[in-house]
Amino acid sequence: MRRAVENAEDDREQGWRDLLQWNITDKDVVVGIAASGTTPYVIGALKACRENGIVTGSISCNPGSPVSEHADFPVEVVVGPEFVTGSTRMKSGTAQKLVLNMISTTVMIQLGRVEDNKMVNMQLSNEKLVDRGVKMVMEQLQLGDYETAKSLLLEYGSVKRAVESRK
The missing domain is CATH 3.40.50.10490 (Glucose-6-phosphate isomerase like protein; domain 1)
Known part of the structure; x- marks a missing residue:
């Protein structure tokens, strides 16, 4: 290849x-x-x-x-x-x-990896994508704390699962 x-x-x-x-x-x-x-x-x-x-x-x-x-x-x-x-x-x-x-x-x-025009099941393979995911979690959960959103994202491995864990 x-x-x-x-x-x-x-x-x-x-x-x-x-x-x-x-x-x-x-x-x-x-x-x-x-x-x-x-x-x-x-x-x-x-x-x-x-x-x-x-x-x-x-x-x-x-x-x-x-x-x-x-x-x-x-x-x-x-x-x-x-x-x-x-x-x-x-x-x-x-x-x-x-x-x-x-x-x-x-x-x-x-496949359900996109919701509301956002990639919610992306691979968190670099800092840029982690940052993007943290901001999505913050927005969807109306969190003001970046570190809390980042912890959720990294714990659950995707925006979708992080958000679902709090709903």
């Missing part, structure tokens, strides 16, 4: 093998991403997913692309030609990232 493997995108079987390493099941959803919509690695993975009853989506930047044919939920974001030919990280990559952000935000909402 972190290092380029030359010619890997041409292997129709490797995408499925890579997914199997993550113990993929029919409870998962796989979204294939291919700017051109023609990448064999992505198409092969999506095809194998469908053969195994796994819900699929795709994000490409060409209408009617082959990757869309192999996805249950294709998204085609037509951005037009790149400013620098062959550099799909520019318009295509940016557009695909925006779609992924929309999908992940929608998933968080559907």
Whole structure:
């Protein structure tokens, strides 16, 4: 995932093998991403997913692309030609990232991790997020004391559970 493997995108079987390493099941959803919509690695993975009853989506930047044919939920974001030919990280990559952000935000909402336009079940993985969570706890519980709110947040591990502990 972190290092380029030359010619890997041409292997129709490797995408499925890579997914199997993550113990993929029919409870998962796989979204294939291919700017051109023609990448064999992505198409092969999506095809194998469908053969195994796994819900699929795709994000490409060409209408009617082959990757869309192999996805249950294709998204085609037509951005037009790149400013620098062959550099799909520019318009295509940016557009695909925006779609992924929309999908992940929608998933968080559907899972109940967002309430009143606030992420109440975020990972408290750094000081900025802890501070943000403390302020949410203070607001929702109408607490004037930062340290009390912080103690609650850290004890319960999420804004949602901290607030529920006091209601």
